[in-house]
Amino acid sequence: MSRLSIDADYLADMLAKLLAIPSPTGYTDTIVRFVARELASFGLDVELTRRGAIRVVRPGHTHLGARALVAHVDTLGAQVKFLKPNGRLALVPIGTWSARFAEGARCTVFTEKGSYTGTILPLKASGHTFNDEVDSLPIGWDYVEMRVDARARNAGDLSRLGFDVGDIVAIDPQPEFLESGFVVSRHLDDKAGVAVILAALKALHESNTKTPVDTCWLFSISEEVGVGASAVLTSDVASLIAIDNGTSAPGQASDEFGVTVCLADQSGPFDYHLTKKLVELCRANDIRYQKDVFRYYRSDSASAVVAGADVRTALLTFGIDASHGYERIHMHALRSLAELITAYVQSPVEITRDFQPTAGLKGFTRQPSQEADQILSPDVRSGDLGT
Template sequence: MTEATPRLAIDIDYLGAQLAALLQIPSPTGYTDSVVRHVCHELESLGFDYVLTRRGAIRAHMKGAQPKGARAIVGHVDTLGAQVKALKANGRLELVPIGSWSARFAEGARTTIFCERGTYRGTILPLKASGHTYADEIDTQPTGWPHVELRVDARAQTHDDLVRLGIDVGDIVAIDPQPEFLGNGFIVSRHLDNKAGVALMLAALKAMKDGPEPPVDVYWLFTISEEVGHGAASILLPDVASMVAVDNGTSAPGQNSSEFGVTISMADMTGPFDYHLTQKLVNLCRANDIRFRKDIFRYYRSDSASAIEAGADVRTALVTFGIDASHGYERIHMHSLRSVAELLTAYALSEVEITRDFEPVGPLEGFTKQSSEPAGQALTAHKPPPPRKR
């Protein structure tokens, strides 16, 4: 059983302020430079060293008692968005999504278009948007990306008008988050996946900056392309033995996730997460009185999947904050964000239990064991047998 690690206090005001700031920075996959700069400046203010990959993924370093068997905690700064597919004859734009999300949630969204000349504002509308023109057809038209278009807030009635504005195929479109922070702790916004994860990671770092030294090095990773499947494919160092991804858990009918406490994912569409690392996180929640539950996500993958598929031999797990209406108008609660941040600090400071992981390969000695004993037997295995009746 994992021993309790002293709980570190999480600055809720700081967490909320960081989330609000992150939400105001457009960062659809492929257009993440500004949010990367923000996170880097925040790491500097907290006193942590970091390096950037060529494209902008961030690796912050928290020095531990030794480098071997290092841990990684990873979240992504990129969000959903869209891209210009075509300039239409009516002066509007055809779109394709960045990441997997429904055009149903795109309808009515306010947007920013990034083109070579600068930015334009606009609105995503269904092809038949006016009830005064189309009557009941506005309710019977199909839903999907071929059935919406982007109206640019500039003088554009023709294809040539769009060309004169400098808009072109491939331009990135960011979707306004429209956040609301409610007094009862609920937060409603687009892009809480995964701006909330980044904010709580920064809050955990703030709590740890003057705390005890971790037993091994901890790398805090911020990736830039998780929404399109790349994620942590090329940011891990060889010394990293285990990695915990931070992302959203889908609270919906048929799921066990909650908007309160921590939801620990047991598996996603790529298969089960590491048995021993996941159990360690469960035990840390129990030992530190952190509310938790478990769930399985069937149509979901995280940063950990990209690392494993890229060939990284690391133990992986996924901890989540419950989110309602994921990839739409999302809702979370501050209780869950605080709980996940607390768990991250407990994990980073906990003792290493599988010391064989200090080396990438080794003998059978010290290798892990998964119990196959009947339920209840493991609890009494070390008790002496009852006296035999004469």
């Protein structure tokens, strides 16, 4: 097996189209329709859960031990907390992100009567009025407000225009695709991951590549609030790889170039054997990679495991600078990640015991342990117990 060639122009174009569709958690119907149509163009049958999580299956040689890859279409955003007496909107965040990155953001609020643009501003926004007090104002969602681009001087004006508590606010991504290959935008987490999966699927489709087992391609709609892939897996899936952002920052090994393989996040270590396999595939296919551990991070895979899915999990990422802020990535990482995905889905299944939900000890995996080698008898070391 070997990595497939990735259409980088398609990948960048798809990312631009995804970024152009507002999709904060709770407001994902439009992007679900877009992604579903793109998947159908590859000849795949699209299934949606009740709320809109997407699942497609690309058939392999057998449905046993199916593999799954997941990215999320939802992004960070905000929601109207209440209508303020000064004609502005108090906000609460959707997902976990700092109001520091909200200050100055252009945005769109969706009401029952239509959408309005606006700007998120600190409570003391006028330098000519507040002078140094602008800098001394605390950082937090209690210290920002949304100024809507409408004639609203008080809460009554806002109400007559159709604004209400709970209205969803989408933050404008303001993307820039630079000739150097860098992409600067909000919401690269995880629309870049969605674009990567689509680019990998395009390569598999156009090459008519066969795979040893079925591959499920999943797109969740509420990862940013911790729900993720909790309700989109089927029982035949034995392994799940989340495609998401890596945290390029001081003290981290993530990089904006190549694939960043995550060994653990705040939910604990990822599967030893699946992660090892992915690293070996990088080496065998000359794909640049690095390993990292994330402290304040939780992905789709954790949601699936907490929901009761007994699957091996791994996390593959593209390094993002300033994650959950005004983010930056490089196309090299996205292309590398798509190449690795194509190599992975073609690779043979080594742990065939995973074809069944439960089995005896025979064929069960082993992790290297000098102490175990000294203590256990030869038949136990080989895993050859039972029938």
